[in-house]
Each structure stands twice: as C-alpha cells, then as structure tokens.
Amino acid sequence: MNYNAKNKTSEYDAIVIGTGISGGWAAKELCENGLKTLVLERGRMVEHIKDYPTMNLDPWDMELRGEPTAEEKATQYKQARTGYVVKKDSRHWFVNDFEHPYNEKKRFDWIRGYHVGGRSIMWGRQSYRLSDLDFEANKKDGYGVDWPIRYKDIEPWYSYVEKFVGISGEALGLPQLPDSVFEPPMELNCVEQHLKEEMAKNQGRVLTIGRVAHITGDKPREGRGNCQFRNRCRRGCPYGGYFSSNASTLPAAARTGNMTLRPNSIAYEIIYDDTLKKARGVKIIDTETKEKLEFEADIIFCCASALASASILMQSKSERFPNGLGNDSGELGHNIMDHHLGSGASGTIDGFEDKYYKGRRPNGIYIPRFRNLGDMASEQKSFLRGYGYQGGAGRRGINEHVAELGYGSEYKEKILEPGPWRMHLGGFGECLPYHDNKMTLNYDKLDQWGLPTITFDAEWKENELSMRKDIINQAVDMLEKAGFKDIDTFDRPAAPGIGIHEMGTARMGRDPKTSVLNKYNQIHSVPNVYVTDGACMTSAGCQNPSLTYMALTARAANHAVKQFKAKQS
Structure with missing residues (x-):
C-alpha cells in the first residue's frame, strides 16, 4: 500500500481520523465516491503481509516458546491483567501502558492498538446484526434515550458491508438476531x-456456529483468500482470510488514487470556525518530527474508537463549544457501555471418544439471546435486556503424566491419547446506558505529547450483576439437560473494557438536548462532522458490535457524499 507520510497539501475534501474497522470503511466509501481523503493514524505504518512479523512462527521459533519475560509483561501491566496481552506472537500489537497512561477512579480495562489498521488486526471477528429488539429497547424500558433509527434504516447497509466483508454463518430466521x-x-x-440437538429438544433454544468475518466460500475478493483454519488471526493473516482494514478497506481506498494515508499523526482537536459555523479541519501532532500541523477539509469523520473519539471532541473547545465540540447536551463522555463476560459454566460428557476434529477452527458456537424477547415465556423480571453465549467443545489435552506408564510402547500410545470432551459456555451480557458511567479529561496528568489523559469512572451495576446469575444458572441447566457432568461454574466480572466493546460516549439520538449525534451520525450542531465508531452507540445490545459500526459508517459516508456533491453542483 502506498502512503504519503509528508503531505504536499493541507486541503482535502474529507479527513478520516482512525484506520480501524470504522475508519477503514469511511476511507473506502469516501475515496470510492471520488473525494480526496486524508486518513490519519496516530500509530505506525502497518502494511498487509509485509508487517506481520509472527504470522508463520511456531512456538519453538520464539524465545521462551512465546511467553513474555517479567520485564515485557510489566510494560503492559494493565492490559496483562485481562489475560488478553500475553504471548509474544501478538503482544507487539498492543500499546505500552507506561507510554500511553490513563487513570481509573474505578478499574477500566482499556485494550488499545496504535498502528494502521488498529484493532481490526486483533479483533475477535464475531459479527452479528442488531434487531429492533435492540433499537427499541431504550424507548420501551426507559434507560438511555431512543435510537433515531430502526432496523429498516440500517438493514440495507448491513447487507452492503457483509457482501464486501464476507461473514461465515448460517441463517436461523430469528427476529432477535437477523440473518446476514x-x-x-x-x-x-x-x-x-x-448440545444443539438436546437444547432444541429440551428447551426450544438455538445453538449455531458463530457468525464470523472470514471468507469460506468461492466468491473471489480482490487481494484476499479463503480462511486456512490456522487460528493465528491475531498475528495478522497473510491470506486475508478474515476481514481487516489492512487487507480490505484501506487497499480498496488506495486503489482509487484518492487516499492520502498519514501514520504517526495524533489528531487531538477538530477545528471549529465560529464565523462559518462549521468544522474546518483537524490539528495533529507528528510523532516523528513533534510538529503541530493543521489540515483542512469539508467533511470530517471521527473514527478513532469510542474513547479516543470522545477525547478528541472534548479537547476541541471554542467560544461556541467551551465544553467540547458538539457538547450542547452535556452527554459527551458519558454513557460508557461494554459487554460483561466471564460468567458461565463448563462440563464434560461421556461418549464420542472415537471422534475428533481437524484443523484449528478460528470460531466457536453462539447461543442467541432467549431472555426478555417480548413474550411471557422469555420474560425474566430480575433484570432488563438479555445475553447470548459464546464458547465451544474440545477434547482435553494429552495424558502427559501417567505414573504407571513411564516408558515403553504403551506409554507412547497413551501420551498421544486425547482426554475427555468438555463443553464451555460463556455469557456475553448487555450493559445498560448509565449517565454516570463516564470518562473525563485530566489536564493535570499529561501524556508524552502534552495532551490530557483520560480518567475512567464506570462500573457494572445491579442489572448486570443480576443478569450474570442467570447466565450461570442457565448454562448449568442446558449442560445438565444434555447429559454433561462434572459441571464447573465461573464468575469473573472484571470491569468495563473487558469485552473490548466500549461504546456510547457520543451517542446518537433524536433530541440535541439529550444526545450528541443525529440519525446520520452527524454532530447535531456541527453537521459536517460524523462520528461512526463505538462512540455513536445509543444502547449496546448483547451482540458483538463491529458489524454495526461498519454498516453505520457506510451509511453515514453515503450521506456525506450526497451532501458534498449537492454543494458542488
């Protein structure tokens, strides 16, 4: 991918801040529609295939078989407590916590990747549509504000992005989980x-294979091949088998000749022109030269991730917006949501000893939401909203230590024999939008660039904790009714951020007095600024949200292009 590190011009039709899942889509759509677009990334350049250093390494190819040293682990001490950032095969994608600090009034697990492609390189790739059950939830139960859109508004955009991305999965015909x-x-x-058959028979519940952003069919996609079932996705896929900005949307934008990609560029302020009553550009810090530069454009897409985008907007102060760009409602930085996980159950089952599997399937099972669907049978009065399950079954490890068989051919056979089958079910639950779950900027603790650090003040509340009890109880019930035994339960609530689905800091809404963005993801009072990452979410649902970010971004970009071209004619 070609990129221009030092721009020849400071004026563009559009500027996109961020190169992750949302930023990549904004870049693709704007560039393919003819707009000269500057794409800003605060981190280093990462080119598809070329810059995936561990993509083909086996454990024995890495020092300590890929385990980090104590010194290495200490540089990511906050992220390491989640268990996500451990192995050397992918830890280079995650930031150094000392170099990029943040503050916690309550624990918050902020998982970040600062490089071209962002977390689209390391994401879990589970891809599910929201339904009107989700878009109408706030209005019906009174938490948060009403979404300004419904499923019919975004449905064609789900289809649009899915055809480009490639979503592996099966149709179920469930109203609470629309098919892709x-x-x-x-x-x-x-x-x-x-388990699928026993659940359907005993409880009428559905188990399906996960819906995942991997190419598994025979439809060719430029520059991408099919998933090879290596399950080394988080390292970067040299085949382009799973969707990432690096393998897909950014190359598509580059092919138009309309994209200027500028890494090492920290966007910290969107410039508001009080005379023109619109945003006119973006201020950045060049991390290599330490220069502060300005770039101008007619349209600005803020796609830096929910928390970073909110931080940029909060730093963008002017006479008109003393509390942050577009913050007339006072909701900017509030309503932080994530998905709570780490509760559920697992159990073993007899039989099936003559069966195994091959390959490393980069996917698991999914059990769609079956609570509070709007009918008496699914109603659960102890909490609002609902949850789904992710997980899977596998055979436990080989018998490495058999005291009676220390040598000989029988020992060699035994050491290769897989253990019993075990099934794991882990819940993914919805978090309600609470105004007091928030982030603020700390101007007394600045980062290495002289910018304010973020302070988090967010927590799981009674509704989430009550939901977790039901997640555990229902996991046990489903396993028991299917004949599983030796069932163990677990409940590791951790803290917001653990789901890596942070959302809600600049929510969409119908009323400018209670929301930041309108139905097209425009800031109510600054309509040439669009925010289409997780910041825009009005409620969380219980589904993985990245597919929704992509659809909202494509929809917003289409709207921006129409507005831009109408002014040009």
Whole structure:
C-alpha cells in the first residue's frame, strides 16, 4: 500500500481520523465516491503481509516458546491483567501502558492498538446484526434515550458491508438476531452438535456456529483468500482470510488514487470556525518530527474508537463549544457501555471418544439471546435486556503424566491419547446506558505529547450483576439437560473494557438536548462532522458490535457524499 507520510497539501475534501474497522470503511466509501481523503493514524505504518512479523512462527521459533519475560509483561501491566496481552506472537500489537497512561477512579480495562489498521488486526471477528429488539429497547424500558433509527434504516447497509466483508454463518430466521448475507458456515463438532440437538429438544433454544468475518466460500475478493483454519488471526493473516482494514478497506481506498494515508499523526482537536459555523479541519501532532500541523477539509469523520473519539471532541473547545465540540447536551463522555463476560459454566460428557476434529477452527458456537424477547415465556423480571453465549467443545489435552506408564510402547500410545470432551459456555451480557458511567479529561496528568489523559469512572451495576446469575444458572441447566457432568461454574466480572466493546460516549439520538449525534451520525450542531465508531452507540445490545459500526459508517459516508456533491453542483 502506498502512503504519503509528508503531505504536499493541507486541503482535502474529507479527513478520516482512525484506520480501524470504522475508519477503514469511511476511507473506502469516501475515496470510492471520488473525494480526496486524508486518513490519519496516530500509530505506525502497518502494511498487509509485509508487517506481520509472527504470522508463520511456531512456538519453538520464539524465545521462551512465546511467553513474555517479567520485564515485557510489566510494560503492559494493565492490559496483562485481562489475560488478553500475553504471548509474544501478538503482544507487539498492543500499546505500552507506561507510554500511553490513563487513570481509573474505578478499574477500566482499556485494550488499545496504535498502528494502521488498529484493532481490526486483533479483533475477535464475531459479527452479528442488531434487531429492533435492540433499537427499541431504550424507548420501551426507559434507560438511555431512543435510537433515531430502526432496523429498516440500517438493514440495507448491513447487507452492503457483509457482501464486501464476507461473514461465515448460517441463517436461523430469528427476529432477535437477523440473518446476514452469509458465506458457508464453519462446522460444529460432534459434541457441539449434540448440545444443539438436546437444547432444541429440551428447551426450544438455538445453538449455531458463530457468525464470523472470514471468507469460506468461492466468491473471489480482490487481494484476499479463503480462511486456512490456522487460528493465528491475531498475528495478522497473510491470506486475508478474515476481514481487516489492512487487507480490505484501506487497499480498496488506495486503489482509487484518492487516499492520502498519514501514520504517526495524533489528531487531538477538530477545528471549529465560529464565523462559518462549521468544522474546518483537524490539528495533529507528528510523532516523528513533534510538529503541530493543521489540515483542512469539508467533511470530517471521527473514527478513532469510542474513547479516543470522545477525547478528541472534548479537547476541541471554542467560544461556541467551551465544553467540547458538539457538547450542547452535556452527554459527551458519558454513557460508557461494554459487554460483561466471564460468567458461565463448563462440563464434560461421556461418549464420542472415537471422534475428533481437524484443523484449528478460528470460531466457536453462539447461543442467541432467549431472555426478555417480548413474550411471557422469555420474560425474566430480575433484570432488563438479555445475553447470548459464546464458547465451544474440545477434547482435553494429552495424558502427559501417567505414573504407571513411564516408558515403553504403551506409554507412547497413551501420551498421544486425547482426554475427555468438555463443553464451555460463556455469557456475553448487555450493559445498560448509565449517565454516570463516564470518562473525563485530566489536564493535570499529561501524556508524552502534552495532551490530557483520560480518567475512567464506570462500573457494572445491579442489572448486570443480576443478569450474570442467570447466565450461570442457565448454562448449568442446558449442560445438565444434555447429559454433561462434572459441571464447573465461573464468575469473573472484571470491569468495563473487558469485552473490548466500549461504546456510547457520543451517542446518537433524536433530541440535541439529550444526545450528541443525529440519525446520520452527524454532530447535531456541527453537521459536517460524523462520528461512526463505538462512540455513536445509543444502547449496546448483547451482540458483538463491529458489524454495526461498519454498516453505520457506510451509511453515514453515503450521506456525506450526497451532501458534498449537492454543494458542488
């Protein structure tokens, strides 16, 4: 991918801040529609394939078989407490916590990747549509504000992005989980299939293979190949088998000749022109030269991630907006949401000893929401909203230590024999939008660039904690009714951020007095600024949200292009 590190011009039709899932889509759509677009990334350049240093390494190719040293682990001490940032095969994608500090009134697990492509390189790739059950929830139960859109508004944009991305999965016909445009589904293994059949028979519940952003069919996509079932996705996929900005949207934008990609560029302020009553550009810090520069454009897409985008808007102060750009409602930085996980159950099952599986399927099972669907049978009065499950079945490890068989051919056979089958079910629950779950800027603690650091003050509340009890109880019930034994439960609530689905800091809404963005993701009072990452979310649903970010971004970009071209004619 070609990029221009030092721009020849400071004026563009559009500026996109961020190169992750949302930023990549904004860049693609704007560039393909003819707009000269500057794409800003605060981190280093990462080119597809060229810059995936561990993509083909085996454990024995890495020092300490990939385990970090104590010194290495200490540089990511906050992220390491989650268990996500451990192995050397991918820890280079995650930031150094000392170099990029933040503050916590309450624990917050902020997982970040500062490089071209952002977290689209390391994401979990689970891709689910929201439904009107989600878009109408706030209005019906009174938490948060009403979404300014419904499923019918975004449905064609879901289809649009799915055809480009490639979503592997199967159609279910469930109203609470609308079907996507699917690539062929990956296979359930024998124990997962058993649980699926027993759940359907005993409880009328659905188990399906996860819907995941991997190419599994025979439809060619430029520059991308099919998933090879290596399950080394987080390292960067040299085949482009899963969707990432690096493999897909950014190359598409580059092919137009309309994109200028500028890494090492920290956007910290969107410039508001009090005379023109619109935003006119973006201020950046060049991390290599330490220069402060300004770039101008007619349209600005803020796609830096929910928390970073909110920080940029909060720093963008002017006479008109003393509390941050577009913050007339006072909601900027509030309503932080994530998905709570880490509760559920697992159990073993007899039989199936003659069966195994091959390959490393980069996916698991999904059990769609079955609580509070709007009917008496699903109503659960102890909490609002609902949850789904992710997980899977596998055979436990080989028998490495058999006291009676220390040598000989029998020992060699035994050491290669896989253990019993075990099924794991982990809940993903919705978090309600609470105004007092928030972030603020600390101007007394500045980062290495002289910019304010973020302070988090957010927590799980009674509704989430009550939901977790039901997640555990229902996991046990489903496993028991399917014949599983030795069932263990777990409940590790951690803190917001653990789901890596942070949302809500600049929410969409119908009323400028209670929201930051309108139905097209424009700032109510500054309509040439669009925010289409997780910051825009009005409620969280219980589904992984990245597919929704992509659809909202494509929809907003289409709107921006129409507005831009109407002014040009």
